[in-house]
Structures are given as structure tokens and as C-alpha cells.
Amino acid sequence: MVIETIPEIGHFALIIALLMAVLQAVLPLAGAATRRPLWMAYARPMAAGQMAFVLVAYGCLTASFLLDDFSVITVADNSNSMLPWYYKFSAVWGNHEGSVLLWSLILGGWTFAVGCFSRALPPDMVARVLGIMGLVSTGFLAFVLFTSNPFARMLPNVPPDGADLNPLLQDVGLIIHPPMLYMGYVGFSVVFAFAIAALLGGRLDAAWTRWARPWTNIAWAFLTVGIALGSWWAYYELGWGGWWFWDPVENASLLPWLAGTALIHSLAVTEKRGTFKSWTVLLAIVTFSLSLMGTFLVRSGVLTSVHAFANDPSRGLFILVLLGITVGLSLLLFALRAPRVSQPGAFTWLSRDALLLVNNILLVVMTVTVLLGTVYPLLLDALNLGKISVGPPYFNALFVPLTVILCVFMGLGPSARWKHMKGSELARRLGLSGVAALLIGAVIPLLYHGEWSPKVSIGLVCALWLVLSLIRDLWQKTSRSSTSSNTRSLDTGRLNAIKRLTPAYWGMVLGHLGLAVTIVGVTMVSNYAVERNVRMGVGDSLELAGMTFTMTALDERRGPNYLSDAATIEVRRGDNTSRFVMTPEKRLYIARGMPMTQVALKPGLFHDLYIAMGEELDGDTWAMRFQIKPFVRWLWLGALMMAIGGLVAVADRRYRRRLAVKEPPLPSPSVESSAREVRA
Amino acid sequence: MKRRLLLLLPLVAFLVLAVFLYRGLSINPSERESALMAREFPAFSLSTLQDPQRKVDASLLEGQVTLVNVWGSWCPTCRQEMPQLLDLAERGVRLVGVDYKEQGADDVAQRARGTAFLQQFGNPFEVNIFDPDGSLGFDLGVYGAPETFLVDAEGVIRYHHTGYITAEDVDQIILPEVEKWQ
Numbered sequence: 103m104v105i106e107t108i109p110e111i112g113h114f115a116l117i118i119a120l121l122m123a124v125l126q127a128v129l130p131l132a133g134a135a136t137r138r139p140l141w142m143a144y145a146r147p148m149a150a151g152q153m154a155f156v157l158v159a160y161g162c163l164t165a166s167f168l169l170d171d172f173s174v175i176t177v178a179d180n181s182n183s184m185l186p187w188y189y190k191f192s193a194v195w196g197n198h199e200g201s202v203l204l205w206s207l208i209l210g211g212w213t214f215a216v217g218c219f220s221r222a223l224p225p226d227m228v229a230r231v232l233g234i235m236g237l238v239s240t241g242f243l244a245f246v247l248f249t250s251n252p253f254a255r256m257l258p259n260v261p262p263d264g265a266d267l268n269p270l271l272q273d274v275g276l277i278i279h280p281p282m283l284y285m286g287y288v289g290f291s292v293v294f295a296f297a298i299a300a301l302l303g304g305r306l307d308a309a310w311t312r313w314a315r316p317w318t319n320i321a322w323a324f325l326t327v328g329i330a331l332g333s334w335w336a337y338y339e340l341g342w343g344g345w346w347f348w349d350p351v352e353n354a355s356l357l358p359w360l361a362g363t364a365l366i367h368s369l370a371v372t373e374k375r376g377t378f379k380s381w382t383v384l385l386a387i388v389t390f391s392l393s394l395m396g397t398f399l400v401r402s403g404v405l406t407s408v409h410a411f412a413n414d415p416s417r418g419l420f421i422l423v424l425l426g427i428t429v430g431l432s433l434l435l436f437a438l439r440a441p442r443v444s445q446p447g448a449f450t451w452l453s454r455d456a457l458l459l460v461n462n463i464l465l466v467v468m469t470v471t472v473l474l475g476t477v478y479p480l481l482l483d484a485l486n487l488g489k490i491s492v493g494p495p496y497f498n499a500l501f502v503p504l505t506v507i508l509c510v511f512m513g514l515g516p517s518a519r520w521k522h523m524k525g526s527e528l529a530r531r532l533g534l535s536g537v538a539a540l541l542i543g544a545v546i547p548l549l550y551h552g553e554w555s556p557k558v559s560i561g562l563v564c565a566l567w568l569v570l571s572l573i574r575d576l577w578q579k580t581s582r583s584s585t586s587s588n589t590r591s592l593d594t595g596r597l598n599a600i601k602r603l604t605p606a607y608w609g610m611v612l613g614h615l616g617l618a619v620t621i622v623g624v625t626m627v628s629n630y631a632v633e634r635n636v637r638m639g640v641g642d643s644l645e646l647a648g649m650t651f652t653m654t655a656l657d658e659r660r661g662p663n664y665l666s667d668a669a670t671i672e673v674r675r676g677d678n679t680s681r682f683v684m685t686p687e688k689r690l691y692i693a694r695g696m697p698m699t700q701v702a703l704k705p706g707l708f709h710d711l712y713i714a715m716g717e718e719l720d721g722d723t724w725a726m727r728f729q730i731k732p733f734v735r736w737l738w739l740g741a742l743m744m745a746i747g748g749l750v751a752v753a754d755r756r757y758r759r760r761l762a763v764k765e766p767p768l769p770s771p772s773v774e775s776s777a778r779e780v781r782a
Numbered sequence: 783m784k785r786r787l788l789l790l791l792p793l794v795a796f797l798v799l800a801v802f803l804y805r806g807l808s809i810n811p812s813e814r815e816s817a818l819m820a821r822e823f824p825a826f827s828l829s830t831l832q833d834p835q836r837k838v839d840a841s842l843l844e845g846q847v848t849l850v851n852v853w854g855s856w857c858p859t860c861r862q863e864m865p866q867l868l869d870l871a872e873r874g875v876r877l878v879g880v881d882y883k884e885q886g887a888d889d890v891a892q893r894a895r896g897t898a899f900l901q902q903f904g905n906p907f908e909v910n911i912f913d914p915d916g917s918l919g920f921d922l923g924v925y926g927a928p929e930t931f932l933v934d935a936e937g938v939i940r941y942h943h944t945g946y947i948t949a950e951d952v953d954q955i956i957l958p959e960v961e962k963w964q
Contacts, residue, residue: 340861341902349858384792391796398803418807426800433793440789477799480806493856494885635898696865699902716901725901 105166109174112162113253116203119155119210120243122148126213127236130229134303142229146217149232152239153210160207163252164194173260176200176252182266182693184663192277193267198401198417199252201280205397206242208281208288213239216292216317223313230299231292238291241424249417266663266693275335279328283355286325287393290358292317293365294390297383298432301439311373311382316752318369318386319609322362323748329355330741341699341714343631343729345737348497353476354396357469361389364465366748367458375455375520380440381462387436391429392469398425399476452525454518457511464508471500509564509621512614513571517578531578535570539563551630561625568618572611579603609751613744620740626733633730635716638669639723647730648676651713654683656722664689664698669724671702671713686726688715710734823850823937824921831881831896831910834889838911842878843933847963849956850931851907852880852919855899857927859946864903866947871906875960879907882927883916932956934963 126148133141449455543563580599643652687700716725886892932941
């Protein structure tokens with residue numbers, strides 16, 4: 103009896119949440135415009151209430167999944183009584199309805215967090231930021247309720263059992279991948295809300311960028327982890343050993359990441375130098391718009407209508423309208439309100455400002471490249487020109503050289519000074535790092551593989567250049583000359599100087615090193631991976647890269663909701679120093695009758711061994727696929743370092759300093775009143 | 783004033799994109815008429831995936847109604863389509879694959895990828911035409927994989943399916959079309 107009412111409670115909670123989101127949007131925004139403190143004060147409680155009710159709805163849906171309430175269509179389509187409980191839990195977001203609900207829940211969570219950590223901000227700013235996030239919530243909750251209701255019932259004919267979760271999604275990586283990704287996507291709504299609030303309030307000084315920076319970094323870090331998890335999942339779950347496919351869905355997550363990376367750097371310039379103001383606002387809008395568009399592309403079936411499952415067209419239209427309103431109005435506001443005055447604080451073409459500008463331009467070009475490649479089939483289709491298919495060759499041909507150029511400038515950036523720097527000085531600082539990177543990068547392929555390869559060398563030179571220039575910069579920043587008043591011995595001076603470096607600086611170092619590590623991974627695994635497909639029965643063996651793989655057994659096993667054929671492969675190194683067993687499987691998931699490859703992986707820092715079972719060739723031999731993937735872990739390790747770097751930078755003290763805002767007195771009355779309130 | 787107009791650029795760019803996205807919503811690619819409808823299957827001479835020595839040409843498609851499916855190991859959607867193709871093959875439909883634009887350093891690597899794909903996801907095809915340069919795909923007007931063509935016993939294209947064949951499509955479109963041209 104209780105079980106049957108849970109979905110109705112969830113549905114009801116969702117309706118209340120939508121109403122609260124409307125209030126959270128309308129009252130504070132109107133209050134900020136007409137300067138009514140009471141109306142503005144609605145922002146925080148409504149944000150909290152909205153999140154609480156979405157949480158209740160989400161909890162109800164989770165309960166329906168865990169309790170096998172197959173009268174709920176979403177549960178019947180995506181779960182099964184035999185499914186282990188943790189997959190029932192993650193199946194909530196393994197489908198359209200649930201994942202949009204998760205999106206709304208995470209948005210509610212971010213809004214609530216902004217409400218909590220914004221005590222030091224002017225009330226009208228808080229009201230506007232929360233109001234704008236409320237508008238986004240309203241849109242998404244309406245989308246959930248009107249087109250993708252997760253609580254829709256199948257009554258009175260309740261199916262006896264569910265259709266089961268897609269076996270591809272029955273995996274630990276998939277339990278955490280979407281929430282991480284959504285944390286990133288949705289997290290960019292905070293910087294978006296700050297930018298729009300700054301435009302609305304007419305206060306486009308550097309203050310909003312300081313408030314928005316920590317939020318942006320956190321969102322970016324989550325997105326980085328989310329993308330890395332997706333790539334890792336594809337690597338071991340699809341049974342291919344591929345880690346990036348330039349699939350529209352993957353691109354949809356890469357787009358906001360690229361724009362977000364540009365935004366992080368642009369925010370830094372605006373905060374520190376007061377320049378790039380309009381550009382930063384635009385990037386904040388674009389980053390969140392791309393997050394929304396990613397959601398649109400994935401959820402509407404526009405691109406995937408050619409390449410994947412068919413979908414309900416009303417959903418696509420709803421998201422498109424949502425996207426059009428959000429992005430269109432934001433960009434219109436931008437065009438009307440972006441700072442008119444030309445930028446103060448000029449800089450020359452050799453300065454950190456200029457290098458960051460180049461970085462931004464390159465990242466934007468990369469974003470546009472990926473965007474074009476992703477929507478290209480659509481453009482051609484609409485123009486009736488369709489004869490070209492866009493695949494990995496297009497993306498690789500453009501993306502790889504752009505990354506190389508980006509790396510060149512990334513190496514220069516941290517060592518360059520703001521405003522102006524003499525070319526000779528920069529060359530003196532970084533010359534050695536550059537030469538060393540070139541030499542070592544050129545030699546490593548010879549040592550590693552015995553054969554020179556230009557591709558490998560270019561990749562490694564890029565990575566080495568990033569690392570060595572950072573080391574040189576660290577050396578420079580901790581040398582005695584930069585802490586001139588220090589008269590103690592060189593070593594204590596350096597140690598003290600290291601302690602004095604800010605978390606923001608360490609965050610940058612980690613982020614850049616992370617990219618270097620990822621580049622090493624990409625370079626090595628793309629060029630030195632070894633792959634062999636063989637027919638194998640019990641007793642057969644294969645020699646590969648100094649190792650012997652012998653199949654010692656082949657047996658049938660039974661899992662909770664699948665049957666499997668498992669091969670036991672004994673691996674010996676040539677010198678007999680180590681010996682271990684790997685067991686790839688071929689599973690048949692019973693409810694959907696879907697075969698799945700369960701890869702056997704032996705991970706290692708310098709190479710992975712990767713064995714997948716193909717198909718049964720005759721009674722007792724199988725097609726087997728053996729791969730050796732050098733440095734593949736570095737891909738994700740680097741991404742993890744980047745994410746940690748983003749988080750470390752948030753710990754910087756200056757974000758926690760209250761009222762550190764220098765308010766230049768502006769003529770606008772609303773600004774003056776709010777400034778007074780801050781001081782009060 | 784000039785600067786103000788410049789600031790409108792992002793909005794204009796977005797509106798253009800939005801128009802295309804809207805068009806994208808209303809286009810149902812499965813219904814798009816192929817320019818090759820009711821024409822002869824384009825001439826080609828290519829080797830098969832499994833045997834580089836064995837050349838096949840358009841005569842391969844004569845004598846029996848055949849579904850020609852364009853796929854590639856690089857195409858994630860093709861993986862999802864395989865169960866439906868296996869189902870069709872099981873129900874007696876003759877399938878010929880075109881392994882389209884396979885990636886890889888050389889011929890051997892490209893063939894290995896294609897072969898591995900079939901080992902992994904099953905092989906519903908009687909023959910696989912190996913088309914690494916996409917020349918046959920170009921003649922067919924393929925703009926992405928998967929795409930499927932129904933060719934009748936005379937080697938004339940009778941139906942063109944763009945994109946993924948769903949389980950519903952098998953019963954509602956593909957099998958009736960096959961029967962119609964039998």
C-alpha cells in the first residue's frame with residue numbers, strides 16, 4: 103500500500119518544487135529591480151525549499167526502483183527484480199526521465215550551496231544570482247513534469263517484471279560518471295548566473311569574477327572527472343580498448359569543458375587586471391549555453407536521430423525552446439549591456455595578458471572546431487548537401503595541431519609578466535627548458551621503441567615543454583632575487599618562498615602538469631599500442647611483447663542476472679619472473695538477451711594488458727583479442743591532476759576574505775545602496 | 783555604435799545555429815528519399831573484408847533481395863544496430879555489409895579492426911565489402927554510418943534507411959519492404 107503511493111508523493115513534490123522555483127525566480131529578480139528587500143529575501147528560503155522538494159521527488163523515484171515498483175513506467179523499462187540493489191540505485195539516472203530529474207536535483211544543490219556561501223555578497227547580487235538560477239530550475243522542472251515525467255504509471259496492467267537496465271550501464275564507472283558530468287554541466291550555471299546578474303545590475307567591475315571563480319573551478323573540476331570517467335568506462339566496458347570516439351555525446355561534454363577552460367583563464371585576467379571584461383561575460387554565457395546545448399543534443403535526439411535511438415520530438419522542441427530563451431535572452435542582454443568603454447590597462451603583445459588572450463582564442467577555436475564537427479551532419483542535411491561524414495579523422499586533423507600550438511603558449515604563460523615583458527628576458531628564462539624539451543622529446547622514442555617517430559616526438563616535446571617550463575618558473579619564483587628582502591641562507595629562503603606560493607599558483611601548476619601527463623598518455627597509447635586477434639582453445643598460447651598468454655580453462659558461470667563463458671588465461675613474463683591469471687568473459691544478460699564482453703584488464707602505470715573474448719568459433723575455440731596499451735592510465739591520471747588542480751586553487755585565501763571587494767563609486771543608485779548595505 | 787553591433791554577433795551566430803537545430807528536429811532522416819531510389823546499385827570493384835584477394839562487384843547483389851548495410855568499427859551506433867541485423871539474418875534476409883572508412887595505419891590494421899568488430903558483435907553478413915576510402919559510400923551518397931539499402935533481385939535500390947534500424951523498424955519497415963520486393 104505504501105509502495106504504491108510513493109510515486110504519487112514524488113510527483114506531488116515535483117509540482118511543489120516547480121512552484122517554488124517560479125517564486126525563487128520571479129520575486130528576487132523583481133525585488134532587485136525595484137529595490138524591495140522583502141522580495142529579495144525570498145531567494146534563499148525558496149532555493150532551499152525547491153532543493154528539498156526535488157530531493158524528496160528524487161528519493162521517491164529511487165525508492166520505486168529499489169522496491170521494484172514496476173507500475174512506474176521508468177522502473178519497468180529500466181530495472182528488473184534480479185538487478186543487484188546498487189544498479190537499481192544507479193538505474194535511476196540510467197534513463198532519460200531520471201537523468202533529467204538528477205540534473206534538476208544537482209541544479210537545486212548548487213543553488214542551495216550558492217545561497218549558503220554568499221553571506222558576504224551584496225543582497226541584490228545574491229537575489230539576482232539565485233533568481234536566475236531559479237529561472238533555469240523552472241525551465242528544467244517544467245521540462246521534467248511536462249515532457250519527461252518519471253512518475254508516469256502503467257495502470258492497471260502492471261508488468262510482472264522489468265525489462266532490465268541496459269547491460270552496458272551495469273557498471274561501477276557508470277554509477278558515478280553521469281552525476282560527475284552533471285555536477286560540471288550544471289555547476290557552470292553559477293558563473294552564468296553571476297555574469298547575468300552583473301549585466302542586469304550594471305556592475306561589470308572585477309568583483310563578480312572574484313565571487314564566481316571558485317564556483318567555476320569546482321564545476322570545471324567535476325566536469326573534468328566526469329569526462330575522464332566516461333572515457334575510462336568506454337575503455338574497459340565496450341571491449342574495444344578505445345578511449346575516445348568523437349561521438350556526439352562525448353563531444354557534448356567536451357564542448358563546455360573547452361569553453362570552461364577558456365573561462366577559467368579569462369576570469370583570472372578580469373579579476374587581476376580588470377581587462378577582458380566583456381569577453382569574460384561572453385565566455386560565461388557561452389560555457390553554460392554549451393552545457394545546455396549538450397543536454398539538448400543528447401536528449402532531443404537531433405543528432406542522434408541519425409545515429410542512435412529515436413526519441414519523442416516534443417522533448418526536443420521543449421529543450422530547444424528552453425535553450426533559445428536562455429541563450430537568446432542572455433546574448434541579447436550581453437549585446438545591450440556589455441561594457442561600452444574600451445579596456446583600461448593596455449598591454450603589449452609579449453605579456454601574460456597577451457598570452458592568455460592567445461590561449462583563449464585557441465580554446466575558442468577548438469570549441470568551434472568540435473562544435474562544427476558535431477553539428478555538421480545537421481547543417482549538411484538542412485542544406486541538402488549531404489555527402490560527407492564527419493569522423494575521427496576530421497577531429498584529429500584539427501584538434502591535435504591546435505593542442506600543440508596551445509602547449510607552446512601554455513609553456514610561456516606562467517613565466518611571463520603582466521602588461522609587458524621583454525622578449526630577451528622571456529627567452530633567457532625559458533630557453534633552456536625549450537631546448538631540453540626538444541632534445542629529450544626527440545630522443546625518447548629511440549630509447550623506448552628503437553625507432554624515431556615524429557608524432558611521438560611532437561607529443562612528448564609538448565609535454566616536456568610544459569613540465570620543464572613550470573619547473574623553471576617554480577625555480578624563478580622561489581629564487582632569492584624574487585624575495586629580495588630575505589637575507590638568510592639560500593635553502594631556507596627557497597623553502598620559505600615555496601611556502602609563500604599561493605594555492606592558486608599550485609592549482610595552476612597541477613592543472614598544467616595534468617595536461618602534460620594526459621598528453622604523454624595520448625601520445626604513447628596512440629602510437630605504441632599492440633593488438634593481436636587470435637583463435638584460441640584450451641591449451642593454446644600466444645607470445646606477445648615478451649609475454650606468454652596460455653588459455654588454461656574455459657567454463658560456464660552464472661551471475662545474478664547473466665550467464666557467462668569465462669576463459670582463464672595464464673600470463674607469464676618471458677623471464678618467468680611473474681605469473682598471473684586473467685579471466686575475460688562473454689556474458690549473456692538474461693532479461694534482454696543481450697551479449698556483453700567483460701574485458702580482463704591488468705592495469706599498470708606503464709602498460710595495461712587487455713584481453714577481450716570475441717565470439718565462439720566452434721565448440722571449444724574462441725576468437726580472442728589481446729592488446730597492450732602503453733601509458734593508457736596516464737590519460738586519466740592527468741585528468742585527475744587537472745581536476746585536483748582546479749580544486750586546490752579554490753582553497754586560495756583571497757576567495758575567503760570577506761568584503762575584499764573594492765567598489766569603485768558608480769553613479770547608479772542601486773549600486774550605492776547595495777554598497778552601503780555591504781558595509782553595514 | 784559599431785561596437786554595439788559587434789556585440790550582437792554572438793546572438794546572431796546562436797540564432798543561425800538555433801534555426802539549424804530546429805530544422806534538425808523536424809527532419810526525420812529515415813524518410814529522406816535517396817537520390818538513388820529505383821536506380822541500379824552503383825558499380826564498384828572492391829575486395830572483401832575477410833579476403834584481400836577476393837574482388838567483388840555489383841553482380842554480387844543480383845539474384846536475390848539483399849540488404850546492404852554500411853557500417854564501420856568506428857561507429858558507436860553500428861554496435862547498437864547489430865542485434866537487429868543478426869535478427870534479420872536469422873529470419874532469412876540476405877545481408878551484405880560495407881565496412882566503410884575503417885581507420886588504421888595500414889590495410890592490415892584496418893581489416894583487423896573491421897574483423898574484430900564482427901567478432902565482438904556478431905556477423906550477420908554473407909559478405910563484407912571492404913571500403914576503407916569510402917568510394918562506394920560516396921557513390922551511394924552515404925553521409926554517416928549506419929545506413930542501409932534494400933536492393934532487389936535485379937540489383938536496383940528499392941529502399942534507403944538512414945541511421946539506426948530499431949527493433950520496431952525490423953518488423954514495421956524492413957521485413958515488409960523485403961517481402962514487397964521479393
